[in-house]
Amino acid sequence: LRRCLISIDMHRIEESFRGIKKAIQAKDTMQNVTILSPSESLHSIKPLDACCMTKNLLAFYVDRVFKDHQELDPQLLRKISSIANSFLYMQKTLQQCHEQRLCHCRQEATNATRIIHDNYDQLEVRSAAIKSLGELDIFLAWIDKNHQGTSDA
Amino acid sequence: DGVAVLPAPQNISVQSTNMKHVLTWSPVMVPEEIVYYSVEYQGEYESLYMSHIWIPSNWCSPTTGLECDITDDITATVPYNLRVRATLGSQTSAWSTLKHPFNRNSTTLIPPGMEVTKDGFHLVIKLEDLGPQFEFFVAYWRREPGAKEHVKVVRPGGIPMHLETMEPGATYCVKARTFVKAIGRYSAFSQAECVKVQGESLPL
Amino acid sequence: VPCISSGLPKPTNITFLSINMKNILQWNPPEGLHGAEITYTVQYFIYGQKKWLNKSECRNISRTYCDLSVETSDYEHQYYAKVKAIWGMNCSKWAETGRFYPFLETQIGPPEVALTTDEKSISIVLTAPEKWKKNPEESSISMQQIYSNLKYNVSIYNTKSNRMWSQCVTNHTLVLSWLEPDTVYCVLVESLVPGPPRLARPSEKQCVSTLKDQTSELKVK
Numbered sequence: 262l263r264r265c266l267i268s269i270d271m272h273r274i275e276e277s278f279r280g281i282k283k284a285i286q287a288k289d290t291m292q293n294v295t296i297l298s299p300s301e302s303l304h305s306i307k308p309l310d311a312c313c314m315t316k317n318l319l320a321f322y323v324d325r326v327f328k329d330h331q332e333l334d335p336q337l338l339r340k341i342s343s344i345a346n347s348f349l350y351m352q353k354t355l356q357q358c359h360e361q362r363l364c365h366c367r368q369e370a371t372n373a374t375r376i377i378h379d380n381y382d383q384l385e386v387r388s389a390a391i392k393s394l395g396e397l398d399i400f401l402a403w404i405d406k407n408h409q410g411t412s413d414a
Numbered sequence: 415d416g417v418a419v420l421p422a423p424q425n426i427s428v429q430s431t432n433m434k435h436v437l438t439w440s441p442v443m444v445p446e447e448i449v450y451y452s453v454e455y456q457g458e459y460e461s462l463y464m465s466h467i468w469i470p471s472n473w474c475s476p477t478t479g480l481e482c483d484i485t486d487d488i489t490a491t492v493p494y495n496l497r498v499r500a501t502l503g504s505q506t507s508a509w510s511t512l513k514h515p516f517n518r519n520s521t522t523l524i525p526p527g528m529e530v531t532k533d534g535f536h537l538v539i540k541l542e543d544l545g546p547q548f549e550f551f552v553a554y555w556r557r558e559p560g561a562k563e564h565v566k567v568v569r570p571g572g573i574p575m576h577l578e579t580m581e582p583g584a585t586y587c588v589k590a591r592t593f594v595k596a597i598g599r600y601s602a603f604s605q606a607e608c609v610k611v612q613g614e615s616l617p618l
Numbered sequence: 619v620p621c622i623s624s625g626l627p628k629p630t631n632i633t634f635l636s637i638n639m640k641n642i643l644q645w646n647p648p649e650g651l652h653g654a655e656i657t658y659t660v661q662y663f664i665y666g667q668k669k670w671l672n673k674s675e676c677r678n679i680s681r682t683y684c685d686l687s688v689e690t691s692d693y694e695h696q697y698y699a700k701v702k703a704i705w706g707m708n709c710s711k712w713a714e715t716g717r718f719y720p721f722l723e724t725q726i727g728p729p730e731v732a733l734t735t736d737e738k739s740i741s742i743v744l745t746a747p748e749k750w751k752k753n754p755e756e757s758s759i760s761m762q763q764i765y766s767n768l769k770y771n772v773s774i775y776n777t778k779s780n781r782m783w784s785q786c787v788t789n790h791t792l793v794l795s796w797l798e799p800d801t802v803y804c805v806l807v808e809s810l811v812p813g814p815p816r817l818a819r820p821s822e823k824q825c826v827s828t829l830k831d832q833t834s835e836l837k838v839k
Contacts, residue, residue, distance in 0.1 A: 270490075342467075346460075346490035349458055569786075576783045
């Protein structure tokens with residue numbers, strides 16, 4: 262991910278997540294289940310696979326989670342929209358990176374992504390979307406960690 | 415919805431400077447009445463995947479003014495659709511939509527205000543506080559033929575930051591520009607400001 | 619003998635106070651029971667695991683805090699904790715925290731700051747804050763090993779000119795040269811980690827004086 266320089270306003274995304282964290286995580290009553298499950302998937306990803314994993318997870322959120330979540334509260338809707346549009350921008354930035362073949366996808370990243378989708382599919386879709394939204398901080402922290410080398414470029 | 419009798423607001427446009435974005439429109443004239451306006455926005459995500467979703471602006475739903483600070487609404491570097499409508503009692507106008515979607519990467523970046531001072535032999539700069547999205551590229555050099563220009567990234571603005579330890583009797587000049595990582599753009603450099611360091615008499 | 623879950627009010631304001639991964643659960647007593655001999659029992663939950671776990675050292679305690687640093691030491695996991703109040707045979711419902719994520723929520727303590735001076739300079743040596751450890755014999759882990767982009771904001775205050783300026787540094791030594799002799803400078807250092815904002819915990823302000831200018835002393839003689 263270090264080579265796929267992402268000029269991302271992480272500050273704004275993290276601020277938006279802090280605006281939904283309490284309300285969204287409170288709606289997630291299944292504390293014994295996780296989607297991103299830190300130990301199995303994300304934290305076993307090597308730096309080489311970080312760019313591909315980021316791309317896959319952005320697609321997971323943009324194509325599934327944000328679509329499956331119907332938010333009625335205007336304040337939460339604003340924050341979720343902010344995150345969704347920021348992820349859309351990140352996708353475009355990574356897309357340019359992919360075209361320069363710096364975002365190579367190996368089996369490890371593909372397997373880890375499939376675990377996440379499987380976790381998602383095992384839950385009722387609304388609950389799965391709520392849980393995934395509540396776990397955005399895991400994904401954001403992982404991006405921060407894999408992005409650190411460039412954040413002060 | 416009330417019957418759309420009221421004319422829709424016209425001349426909608428966005429002015430954006432230093433990542434502050436303001437939507438403006440012309441008034442809907444109704445003698446001796448107060449007309450309210452509502453602003454809604456839709457990011458590229460909504461327009462692609464949920465085109466029926468429009469989100470009320472944070473500050474202007476409703477407002478009696480003719481402008482709306484949409485800075486807190488435009489929070490990603492993607493195109494945003496914006497629309498305004500007028501309301502008077504139960505009468506509601508049609509929506510007027512901005513002709514071209516607005517992307518914050520078109521904002522005008524102007525050079526930052528700065529205050530260059532010294533504390534003894536220490537060159538200190540205090541830059542304008544423009545918010546967490548702004549970094550500052552500060553160039554400084556010793557004013558002499560063939561001087562080498564040094565560059566330092568300074569963040570945040572609003573507090574005095576140390577730039578350099580200066581040599582006695584020399585003059586140092588400084589200029590700065592802003593950098594907004596979220597849109598990957600710089601402003602122009604500010605005018606250079608120079609300070610002279612008091613000379614030091616050589617020891618016996 | 620299990621207590622009876624009655625109308626006893628719950629403890630309030632239950633939160634984690636986390637500094638350098640030392641994670642203390644704290645709460646306020648239930649409202650309206652001043653003077654009553656209330657005790658508390660704590661349980662915790664590792665997000666994604668199966669069940670609530672007891673914290674034996676925090677069963678029927680009268681204090682209003684409980685150190686869960688050991689139980690929450692894997693800072694990349696997320697946790698919940700809950701407390702209930704007990705008074706005689708009656709107990710309250712559980713009061714539960716939100717989801718606690720040590721990696722993002724712990725406050726980063728200040729570094730250790732050592733200052734040495736001479737006539738016109740002050741040398742500042744910083745030692746990164748250490749992660750909490752279970753017992754002193756354990757090998758230390760620096761918070762820098764967890765947050766590799768940890769940096770320091772060093773603020774210097776010249777008490778003679780009444781001027782203050784800051785410098786952001788990543789390395790652990792900083793020499794302030796060309797200072798004014800025989801002048802008191804005060805130094806304050808704060809650890810910074812890019813990412814979500816964290817409560818700042820600056821170091822104690824330390825003030826030192828640069829030495830008198832030996833050359834002017836010689837001239838006088």
